[in-house]
Amino acid sequence: MILLESSIHNIKVKFNDRVHELRKRKVVIIENVDSLYSRLAEINKELGLSDETVKFFIDDKVENPAKMYTVDDD
Numbered sequence: 001m002i003l004l005e006s007s008i009h010n011i012k013v014k015f016n017d018r019v020h021e022l023r024k025r026k027v028v029i030i031e032n033v034d035s036l037y038s039r040l041a042e043i044n045k046e047l048g049l050s051d052e053t054v055k056f057f058i059d060d061k062v063e064n065p066a067k068m069y070t071v072d073d074d
Helices: 002-047 065-069
Strands: none
Touching: none
């Protein structure tokens, strides 16, 4: 039984590590897209175009639901 519990724990830890890795990767990708959109906005401005670009953001309530239970001094 202990071997099974240990195996389950290891699987959960690996899963959580993977989720955290993907969250970090998502942040990097969004930052990259934002920088590309900034460059696109500069090019549009030089060309005299007024196309608006989409801004991406990370909703902390969705990405980190555990933070809902964090109490601030505010």
